Amino acid sequence: MKAKRLLALAFAAASLAAASAGAQTVRVGVVLPLTGVGAEFGQQVDRGIQMFMKLNPDAFGPYKVEFVKRDSKNPSGAEAKTAVQELIAQEKVDIVTGFVYSPDAIASAPLVSAAKKPMVVMNAGTAWITNLSPMISRVSFSMWHSGYAMGEASAKLLKAKTAVVGYTDFPPGKDSLDAFKRGFETNGGKVIDAIPMGGPGQVPDFTPFFQRAKDKKPDVFYVFVPSGDHAVAVTKAYAALGMRQAGIKLIGPGDLTPDHKLQEMGDDAVGLITAHHYNADLDNPANKRLVAAWRQAYGANASPDFMAVQGYDGMAAIAHVVTTLKGKIDPDKAQEALKGWKYADSPRGPIMIDPQTRDIVMNEYLSELVKVNGRLVQKNIGILNAVKDMCKELKEGKCAQ
Amino acid sequence: MDLISTLLGGLASGMVLFIVSVGLSVTMGLMGFVNLAHGAFAMLGGYVVVYSMRHWGLPFAAALALGFVAVALLAVVLERTLYARLYRASELDQVLFTIGLVFVMIALVTLGVGPESQRVVLPHWLDGQTDLGFIKYRTYSLALILAGSLLMLALWLGFERTRIGAKIRAAVDNRRMAESVGVDVGRLFTLTFALGSGLAAVGGGLGAEILGLDPQYPLRYLAYFLIVVAVGGMGRVTGVFFAALLIGVLDFVLKIEFPKGGTMFIYALTLVFLLARPQGIFGRKGA
Numbered sequence: 001m002k003a004k005r006l007l008a009l010a011f012a013a014a015s016l017a018a019a020s021a022g023a024q025t026v027r028v029g030v031v032l033p034l035t036g037v038g039a040e041f042g043q044q045v046d047r048g049i050q051m052f053m054k055l056n057p058d059a060f061g062p063y064k065v066e067f068v069k070r071d072s073k074n075p076s077g078a079e080a081k082t083a084v085q086e087l088i089a090q091e092k093v094d095i096v097t098g099f100v101y102s103p104d105a106i107a108s109a110p111l112v113s114a115a116k117k118p119m120v121v122m123n124a125g126t127a128w129i130t131n132l133s134p135m136i137s138r139v140s141f142s143m144w145h146s147g148y149a150m151g152e153a154s155a156k157l158l159k160a161k162t163a164v165v166g167y168t169d170f171p172p173g174k175d176s177l178d179a180f181k182r183g184f185e186t187n188g189g190k191v192i193d194a195i196p197m198g199g200p201g202q203v204p205d206f207t208p209f210f211q212r213a214k215d216k217k218p219d220v221f222y223v224f225v226p227s228g229d230h231a232v233a234v235t236k237a238y239a240a241l242g243m244r245q246a247g248i249k250l251i252g253p254g255d256l257t258p259d260h261k262l263q264e265m266g267d268d269a270v271g272l273i274t275a276h277h278y279n280a281d282l283d284n285p286a287n288k289r290l291v292a293a294w295r296q297a298y299g300a301n302a303s304p305d306f307m308a309v310q311g312y313d314g315m316a317a318i319a320h321v322v323t324t325l326k327g328k329i330d331p332d333k334a335q336e337a338l339k340g341w342k343y344a345d346s347p348r349g350p351i352m353i354d355p356q357t358r359d360i361v362m363n364e365y366l367s368e369l370v371k372v373n374g375r376l377v378q379k380n381i382g383i384l385n386a387v388k389d390m391c392k393e394l395k396e397g398k399c400a401q
Numbered sequence: 402m403d404l405i406s407t408l409l410g411g412l413a414s415g416m417v418l419f420i421v422s423v424g425l426s427v428t429m430g431l432m433g434f435v436n437l438a439h440g441a442f443a444m445l446g447g448y449v450v451v452y453s454m455r456h457w458g459l460p461f462a463a464a465l466a467l468g469f470v471a472v473a474l475l476a477v478v479l480e481r482t483l484y485a486r487l488y489r490a491s492e493l494d495q496v497l498f499t500i501g502l503v504f505v506m507i508a509l510v511t512l513g514v515g516p517e518s519q520r521v522v523l524p525h526w527l528d529g530q531t532d533l534g535f536i537k538y539r540t541y542s543l544a545l546i547l548a549g550s551l552l553m554l555a556l557w558l559g560f561e562r563t564r565i566g567a568k569i570r571a572a573v574d575n576r577r578m579a580e581s582v583g584v585d586v587g588r589l590f591t592l593t594f595a596l597g598s599g600l601a602a603v604g605g606g607l608g609a610e611i612l613g614l615d616p617q618y619p620l621r622y623l624a625y626f627l628i629v630v631a632v633g634g635m636g637r638v639t640g641v642f643f644a645a646l647l648i649g650v651l652d653f654v655l656k657i658e659f660p661k662g663g664t665m666f667i668y669a670l671t672l673v674f675l676l677a678r679p680q681g682i683f684g685r686k687g688a
Contacts (some may be wrong), residue, residue, distance in 0.1 A: 035516050037615075195660045196455045202621065203518060205611045207410050207539070208656035214658075215403050227519050232614075240539040264520075 024327050025064040028318060029087035031080050031098040034071040037201055040228050042072075044260065047294075048311025052319075053368055055293055059319040063327040068093055072100070074168070075200045077107030084108040086199050088115045094329035095120065095321070097314055100307070101200065102126035102171045109133045116331040116337075118321065120200070122314040123307055126171040127391035128398040130359045135331060137338045139317050139351070139356035140310040141277055142389035143175035143224070146253035146397075147301035149364040149384055150222065150275040153185020154251060157366070157382065158273065160184075162192050166209055167224040169196035176224035178302070178397070179390065184222075200226050206237035213248070214241055216243045220249045225288065227255040227307070234266055238322060239268035243294055254279060257369060259305040262376045271377060272369045277362050278306040278348040279378040287347035309347050316343050316355070352386075359389045405536050413542035415649020416549025416567050417611055421604030421622075422554065422629040423641050424597020430573045430636015432482070435492055439601055440619035440626055441506040445491040446472045446602020447614040448510065451519045461524045468606045473599030480594045503619045510616040518615035520604065530577075541610055548607065552600075556638045570594060573636035594664055628671045634681030644682060 030049070032042035049067075052059070064112040068091045070083035080099065087093045088111065097120040100103040105124035109132035112119040119130060130136050136157060156161045167173035173196070181191045193216050197205035213221050221243065223234055238250050250256075254276020257269070280291055280303045290312065294304045304312075317338060321329070324337040339355035352361040366382035369380055391399040425439040446468040452460040453467050465517060483502075487495050523541060531540040559568035571579040572586050580586050605614070612622060625648070633644030655666045673680060 035511075036514070037518070039516050120504055197660065202615075202617070203613050205414065205613075207414075207542075207611070208407075208653045209660060211403070211406060211410055212657045212660070229520075232520065239529065240541065242539075245530075245537075314535075 002072050017393040023251070024062075025066055026060075026095070026318075026322050026327060026329060027066045027068060027093040028218060029066055029091060029093035029096040029098075030069045031072050031083045031096060031104065032069070033073060033075070033085070033100050033104075034069070036073045037229075038072075038075060038226075040260075041226075042098075044305055044307040045100060045311035045314075047298065049307035049315050050122045050239050051290060051293060051297075051304070051308070052312045052315035054297075055289065056112065056316070056319070059316065059323075061323045066317075067263070068326050072104050074096070076099040076178075077101070077103030080104030081107040081111065084111050086106075088117055089110075093117070095318055095334070097318065098122055099124045102129060105129050105136070106132065106171070112136065117335040118329065119242075119316055120314050120338075122310045124172075125175070126173050127389055128401070130357055130389075131392075131399060131401055134335065135359075137317070137353055139314045139334065139353070139360055141362070142359055142391060143172045143253070143308075144389050144391040145277060145332055145360075145362070145364055145387055146255075146275045147176040147179025147224070148183035148390040149241050149366070149387060150251060150253060151180040151185075153273075153275060153382065154180075154184055154220050154222070154367055155187035155189040158220060158249065158251070160189055162190050162218040163220045163222055164213040164216050165191055165208075165222045165224075166197050166213055167194070168226060168230065169198060170200050173200075173224050175391070180222050180224075181239065182390070182394070182396070186285070189233075191220055197225070200230075203229050203233050206233055207241065210237045210241050210243065214243050214246055217246070218248060218250050223250065223252045223256060225255065225390070227258040228261060228306070231256045231258055232261055235265050235269040235272065242330040244271065249273065254306060254367075257367075257378060259303040259378075262303070262369075263301065264380075265376065267371070269369050270371055273366070274369075274378075274382075275364050275366050276306060277364055278309045278363065279367055280304055280325070281367075281378045282348065282365065284347070284349060286345045290347045298363050302348070306348075313343060313348070313351060316346070317341060350386075354388060357389060357392045359392065361386050361388050363387065366399055406538055407657060408536050408547065408650065409536075409542055411650030411653030412646060413545040413649070414611055414653055415541075415609035415646035416545045417604060418625060418629050418649050419604075419642050419645035420607060421601050422626045422633075422645060423552075423638060424593075425626055426630045426633060426635055426637065426641040427569070427573075427593050428590070428597050429630060430489060430634075431576075431586075431593055433571065435495045436484075436501065437496060437623060438502040438506070438619065439598070440623050441503050442476060442598040443601040443605035443608075443622075444598075444616070444618040445475070445506065445605070447521075447605030447618070448519065449512060449602065449610045450606030451521055451609065451614065454522060461521075461527070465603050465606045468602040469599040472602035473595040476595045476598030477584065477591060482595070484487050496533050503623075507616045507619065514616075516616060518613055518654050519609070521609040521614070523610065525634060526622045545607060545611075553642050560638055561636065565589075565592075599659065601602070628667065630681075632671060632674050632682055637681070639680060666668075 034042045044145040072080035100123045102124040112135040118236045119136045123140045125143045127142040167177045195218040197209045251273045254274045259280040349363045364387045367378040370379045449468040451466040452466045633641035
């Protein structure tokens with residue numbers, strides 16, 4: 001205990017020293033998986049950050065930003081924790097951000113509490129992450145945003161009575177399962193089976209798990225897997241096992257339809273229904289501007305996805321903090337500035353940081369994958385406005401603490 | 402549980418295990434050389450298949466053939482320059498050397514290609530489902546079962562009915578005796594090593610759809626390959642075949658019935674198998 005307090009003291013001293021030293025330049029520590037299975041996610045978020053800087057050159061006013069990037073490698077949390085420690089103690093950053101995987105954010109929470117460093121989560125979606133430290137605010141999503149929305153929509157819109165859930169066995173997977181179940185069963189549905197399908201570190205062979213789901217003959221099969229390669233493998237297994245022909249609809253959070261992998265998924269994915277806070281086909285000026293700039297920078301077939309937009313919005317939040325505090329980052333004032341912050345120019349539509357929970361409030365879009373002129377496109381079939389994290393609203397489990 | 406589709410799914414993953422592991426079994430049986438880098442050859446084969454299809458537009462079958470040839474050639478080079486130096490070394494030296502080779506290959510692939518997983522784009526005739534009359538099932542799984550069975554048949558005929566097969570069997574059973582009647586075991590080993598590595602490469606390409614393909618591949622599946630060889634018995638093609646199928650089907654069924662248990666069962670079963678029959682279920686005593 002004593003050592004811990006000492007450590008906290010040391011961190012506090014270090015942060016004080018840093019705050020007084022660099023007044024006009026704000027140092028932002030970015031923790032992302034740059035290698036390993038999550039390298040693509042890291043790249044999307046990083047590009048989102050860069051795109052914000054490019055498209056909004058005046059956002060930081062007279063203040064300078066310096067980025068210090070660190071690789072969080074595996075989704076275990078251990079590497080991220082080391083990285084955050086280094087960023088705070090040695091690099092003397094003012095704000096830490098990034099965090100693709102939930103374990104990364106969870107492992108880093110005690111550090112930012114001890115050192116009092118504002119932490120802006122750009123992805124990690126386990127619902128109770130914002131409960132872990134008053135220093136954490138989240139610009140991405142909670143698994144409950146899409147999970148609960150999809151559960152509600154499955155019962156009401158798709159008229160499903162029974163569902164099987166398949167999920168990757170780590171915190172956000174279980175979260176997504178709970179969220180869907182609550183949303184679905186509150187509205188009259190019944191989850192008849194929940195299948196853990198391996199960990200996030202590698203793409204498993206989904207065949208046995210999908211076989212089990214098929215044997216249960218549900219109306220809908222709700223799948224949560226990390227976005228990216230997992231998602232492509234899901235639609236392949238779904239098609240290969242003939243689940244569509246068996247009358248089972250594949251649904252899930254938008255992690256299943258990552259925009260930059262969409263065209264790779266092919267016809268297998270047509271008809272897939274998802275709930276999410278962003279897709280590249282959203283029709284608003286901010287998004288059109290982002291997509292156009294993205295294609296120009298990274299190629300005509302490239303596309304921003306939800307992680308890129310979270311990186312983008314995360315920088316908008318940090319810019320807001322920096323300009324409000326006039327370049328001097330005081331941790332408590334930074335949190336005050338973030339609480340209730342509204343951003344109308346997000347590519348995903350209007351967003352806000354909930355002053356009570358420091359989590360995001362945003363729209364959820366229901367979309368169906370359709371084919372238009374040989375390209376897969378997300379067709380909007382419904383919008384839920386200003387959705388809060390239902391886990392904290394309903395005070396479920398760890399979200400109540 | 403739908404019995405037939407479960408069985409088909411399990412058989413398909415067992416066939417992949419068989420194709421990848423059979424080479425390991427033969428080389429281990431023949432030379433007593435513990436080649437932990439075997440999976441790395443499978444991985445390299447997978448990358449050759451993926452890249453030749455993506456960049457040169459080779460059809461799937463031709464890409465597999467290219468994978469076989471390329472990796473078999475590489476195996477000959479490595480065998481002559483590196484492996485041959487360690488034949489008389491202790492098993493620990495062999496293990497250290499081959500695991501080191503695995504790390505080198507992982508690093509090279511990560512550096513050259515990147516850490517992300519690769520996907521084999523299957524030709525249309527292997528995609529989707531096939532109607533077998535009594536059941537509709539994933540075409541690719543059926544194709545794997547067919548390919549694995551044909552390979553088994555070919556290997557069996559090769560080992561049992563050809564002169565070179567007879568030499569290999571003789572060398573596996575009693576190396577000194579084989580040498581004393583004039584079999585050039587050294588050259589025989591180069592040949593089987595190349596064949597085994599080439600087969601692993603084909604397995605890497607064929608199995609990428611099921612096992613995936615990324616730089617961590619050789620380490621991730623190492624335990625599985627070793628289990629198949631240990632259970633099947635070293636140097637026994639038929640033994641490896643049945644062991645691979647057994648493990649493939651059991652793994653598949655257990656994943657369906659107890660998804661929480663993950664891979665635990667396979668290790669438990671292996672333990673039981675090996676306690677009961679240390680020489681492998683299909684291995685011969687004293688072989």
